[in-house]
Amino acid sequence: MKRIMINELKNNMNEKVMIKGWIHRIRKLKSITFIILRDRTGMVQCVLNNKEIDISLMxxxxxxxxxxxxxNSNNKLNNFEVLVEKLxxxxxFIGxxxxxxxxxxxxxNLDTMLNNRVLSLRHEKINxxxxxxxxxxxxxxxxxxKEGFTEIFTPKIVAEGAEGGTDMFEVKYFENKAYLAQSPQFxxxxxxxxxxxxxxEVGHVYRAEQHNTNRHLNEYVSMDFEMGFIENEEEIMDMEENLLRFILNKIDNDGKMYLKKVNGNLPVIENNIPRIKFSKALEILEIEYNKKDLDGDLDPEAEKLICKYAKEKLGCDFIFLTHYPRKKRPMYTMPYNEEETRSFDLLFRGIEITTGGQRIHNYEMLIKNIEYKELNKxxxxxxxxxxxxxMPPHGGLAIGLERITSKLLGxxxxxxxxxxxxxxxxxxx
Amino acid sequence: MKRIMINELKNNMNEKVMIKGWIHRIRKLKSITFIILRDRTGMVQCVLNNKEIDISLMxxxxxxxxxxxxxNSNNKLNNFEVLVEKLxxxxxFIGxxxxxxxxxxxxxNLDTMLNNRVLSLRHEKINxxxxxxxxxxxxxxxxxxKEGFTEIFTPKIVAEGAEGGTDMFEVKYFENKAYLAQSPQFxxxxxxxxxxxxxxEVGHVYRAEQHNTNRHLNEYVSMDFEMGFIENEEEIMDMEENLLRFILNKIDNDGKMYLKKVNGNLPVIENNIPRIKFSKALEILEIEYNKKDLDGDLDPEAEKLICKYAKEKLGCDFIFLTHYPRKKRPMYTMPYNEEETRSFDLLFRGIEITTGGQRIHNYEMLIKNIEYKELNKxxxxxxxxxxxxxMPPHGGLAIGLERITSKLLGxxxxxxxxxxxxxxxxxxx
Incomplete structure (x- = not known):
């Protein structure tokens, strides 16, 4: 007999079926027992006659x-139930x-949830x-x-670091010292x-950061893209906007059931995502929120405040900050002028979820910028x-999968x- | 002006277009010069008037x-060309x-190809x-x-090894010692x-194997699946057969152009892939090829011979070898009897491309098997x-992406x- 998945039982009314799964709940009455059976597609109430089936070991x-x-039945889960003939x-389950x-x-709490991951993941809100x-x-x-990109798989064991060489995990690679890649940037x-x-590329990246915050993982999944023959960084942001619209739309189409379970609240990108310069963001933070003393980057509080501003004043859950200072961006970042770069962050509901920008494609300019950053060429x-x-003009970005997931789902x-x-x-x- | 990709130029006959890419070839005649321009979609012949455009710097x-x-034009590449107005x-290119x-x-040679990877990849056969x-x-x-599987991302930094603990790369994980995962098995x-x-899961796995052969990589992409509520390992092989048919069909539909460039020759799975017991394979190897002295596994020569047998005698590029010996399979492998297991390899054109099987799902049996393998539980x-x-009955397999690619393309x-x-x-x- 072939197993039927629970979400297909509605097509088998009054038929004999075989279902398999985990016992989610047991409620024993005098003459009958209700079992809620759970498989990967859902749950169903099953009714057992206590005289016919021994449930003492269940x-x-x-x-x-x-x-x-x-x-036919009226119960909380479905408008049907299964009258059990054989179990x-x-x-x-042991112990x-x-x-x-x-x-x-x-x-x-979180630690207990993660220590018992195989069990906690069975909970439908977690799943x-x-x-x-x-x-x-x-x-x-x-x-x-669809946009003509090719998926790539690039090494995670690397000899040198993309972001300057700090915060890397060291690997013993036979007789050599190697590192785990911080990003597939190069x-x-x-x-x-x-x-x-x-x-x-969708793949793991590694950051040996010492801090242990609610926003950091030391191994996470980075969704990276990079595109050539661009005019400037605006094209990267345009591509990300359309990408995000596509993803949100797909969740809305294919994931409604799951979204409901986690009380997720999808943002809507009605118009374009606002793009403001980083320097302008500093002004806003100071004027609107009296937030000062930021040096070249936002701190977590500033990220929250600028997102609050985007939501309340600009009507968007997302905001692009552009033209980050040269002194704080990696050596491959295309300069915009003496002080600024053609790079951006995308912030979403209080946190940076993307860093991106145009990269330098000219050899001499790249060498000069490596020297400017006081790195050893x-x-x-x-x-x-x-x-x-x-090398054609190009740029790209990276989106942290766990971050965007957690922010989408609150x-x-x-x-x-x-x-x-x-x-x-x-x-x- | 918007860039047009080369493979779309046929829709722009007699129109003015902008194209971008790399100079693939230059052929200078007395009054005109031919340039072959290459972009990610193809190549096109472009014609320059030497009086109008200075090509000395190109x-x-x-x-x-x-x-x-x-x-309109008749040339080797297309039935059109581009008459250049501006370049x-x-x-x-420097140097x-x-x-x-x-x-x-x-x-x-291979080393030169890999040392100059950015250039060699531009060659259309490599690309x-x-x-x-x-x-x-x-x-x-x-x-x-489509078959109801969920994609997962699991850690590659692990505390213990799935396959017994040898051949692992060591990682310094803050104050702890960790390893790079050999497989996502656990x-x-x-x-x-x-x-x-x-x-x-499609992700990198790591094998710190000392040998340096033409069939091994120390970091490679493993395509893994695992499925629950199975009857036995036959279901895993059935799933793989259908999976391979689907992939081959997809290459045939979407990849003909690329296949032609590399002179690739796709296998056809007309009937079911033959499944023979490992012990039977040993007999065949001895009787047909006088190949002896194999202990619990095939060596590279035996893999080639059994594939030759499958091709010549059974009419298939693939062959499943089943019921591998218990002594050679990992502790999580479901035993079939005292000597054999419910595990299999899939061999293809002379090499193993998949290892899989049913796993033990019963706690006591697993503990006993760990003891049988003389491991520390x-x-x-x-x-x-x-x-x-x-834990439901389950099994799965892993396909090496680079291996299947290389064997498909010869x-x-x-x-x-x-x-x-x-x-x-x-x-x-």
Whole structure:
């Protein structure tokens, strides 16, 4: 007999079916017992006759198989239920349940949730986060593929660092010392020059940052793209705007069910996302919120305030800050003038979710900028040599998958949007 | 003026267009010069009047922009050409060309090809490899998503090893010692138990193997899936068969152009892929090829011979070998009897491209098997504890992306199917 998924039972009214899954709830009455069975597609109420089926050995979260008849019913879950004829325990739950996962809310703290990840993920509110994350990633790839981008896979074990060499995890690579890549920056630029022109990568990146905040992960998924033959950084922002619209639309189409479960509230990008200069943002912060003393970048409080401003004054959950100062941006960033660059951040609901911009494509300019940043150009020869071979004007960006997921769904901590997070202290599970 | 891609010029006959790309070839005659311009979509012949445009500064592989009229023409590339009105050099090629990339064949050895990766990838035969690799990955995801699988991202920095702890790269993780994951095995099993039931991951895995052969990479892309509520390993093989058919079909539909460039020859899976027991394969090898002395696994020569047998005697480019010996398979492998397991390899054109099978889902059986393998069960507590919480019967497999790409396209070395390979000695570019 073929297993039927719970979300398809509505097409099998009055028929005999086999369903399989986990025991979500057990409620024993005098003569009958209700079992809520849960599979990956949903839950269904099953009714057992206590005289016919021994339920004494049944435990929550055991894996079972049920054969029964789909019957009309009015219950909280569906307008049908399954009258059980046969029940088989496939694999028992052993021991005590470390956390209670069968309530409407999973009332445990973050560490307990993450320590018991296999159980906490069974909770439909937790599970739904990753169903939506799936749609975000699919949307990212689908949109960019349609726009002529090629997906690339670039090494995560690297000999030198893209962002200057600090905060990198060291790897013993046979007799050599290597590092885990902080970003695919160098490689995606190389692939522009290699003739792909437009590339994207979805992959892990590594930051050996010492702080342990609710916004940082030491290993996270970066959604990167890079495109050649651009006029300036405005084209990168245009592309991101359309990409975000596409992703939000896809969540709305394919993820409504999951969004409802997590009480997610999708932003709408009605008009263009506002673009204001970084220097202008500093003025706004000072005038509107008396926030001062920022040096070349926003701090977490300033990010929250400028997002508040964007929401209240400009009517948008997103805001692009542009023309970040040269002194704070990496050496590959295209200068705009002596002080500013053609780079931007995208902030969303209080946090930076994207850094991007136009890159330098001219070899001499790149060498000069490496010197300007007081870096040793010999360390970057493998990278810079590529710029001698005919590199088109280009730019790109990176979106942190866990950050955008957590902000879309209103999660308090970015770890909640990582299946198995790695942070300052967490190497397990 | 908006840039037109070369593959769209046919829709712009007799119109003025702007095209951009790299100078692929220059042929100067007395009064006119032919330039072949290359962009990511193709190549086009452009004709310049030597009196009107100074070509003295033009170099191969410089990035240029051309404005001209699309005109009827008979040339090797297209039935049109572009009569150049204006030519602008966007970014010059500097210095000497380290390799010649503008011939039909890129006649350089592998090391030179990889040392000059940004240039060698511009060659259309090399570039096409990765266009097809793209289709393989897309096909993998598309098929499995359709089959109800959820994409997962699991940590590559791990505290313990899935395959027993040898051949792992060590990472300094703050004050702790960690490793780079050899496979997502433990995590994808956990995600089955976490209620996703069916999961896949496309991501890097790491093997610190000392040997430096044409079939090994130390960092490669593994396409993994794992599915729950199976009866046995046959279902995993069935799923892989349908997956491969889907991918091959997708290459045939979307990748013909690239396949032609690399002279690729797609296999056809007409009937089912033959499945023979590993023990039977040993008999065949001895009887047919006098190949003996294999202990629990095939060596590279035996893999080639059994593939030859599959092709010549069974009419298939693929062959499943099943029921591998218990002593050689990892502790999580479901036993079939005292000596054999419910595991398999898929071999294709002389090489193993997949290892898979059913896994143990029962806690006690898992503990016993860890003891049978003489491993320390305390080391695996984080993993084994999950099996107390109601784990459905499950199994899965992993396909090496670079291997399947190289074998589909008849490449001699797996490195040719990696954009930027990492091997025993190669950490750059």
């Amino acid at each position: 435990k929550l979260e055991s894996v079972i198989s049920i054969i029964g008849i789909v019957n 088989e325990i496939i694999n028992d 005590e349940m470390p956390i209670e996962i069968n309530k409407d809310e999973l009332e445990v 739904s986060i990753f169903k939506i994350q799936n749609i975000i990633v699919q949307g990212f790839r689908e949109f960019l593929t 490689y995606k630029q190389m692939m522009i020059g290699a003739g792909f022109e437009r590339v994207f 010999e360390n970057y020869e493998n990278y810079t040599s590529v710029f001698k071979y005919g 999660l308090d901590n970015v770890r909640e949007a990582s299946l198995i997070p790695r942070d300052r202290t967490r190497l397990l599970p | 170099k191969l592989e410089s990035v240029i922009s051309i404005i001209g009229i699309v005109n 602008e050099i966007i970014n010059d 000497e060309m380290p390799i010649e990339i503008n011939k039909d064949e890129l006649e350089v 096409s490899i990765f266009k097809i690799q793209n289709i393989i990955v897309q096909g993998f995801r598309e098929f499995l998503t 995590y994808k099993q956990m995600m089955i138990g976490a209620g996703f039931e069916r999961v896949f 305390e080391n695996y507590e984080n993993y084994t504890s999950v099996f107390k919480y109601g 490449l001699d070395n797996v490195r040719e199917a990696s954009l930027i390979p990492r091997d025993r000695t190669r950490l750059l570019p």
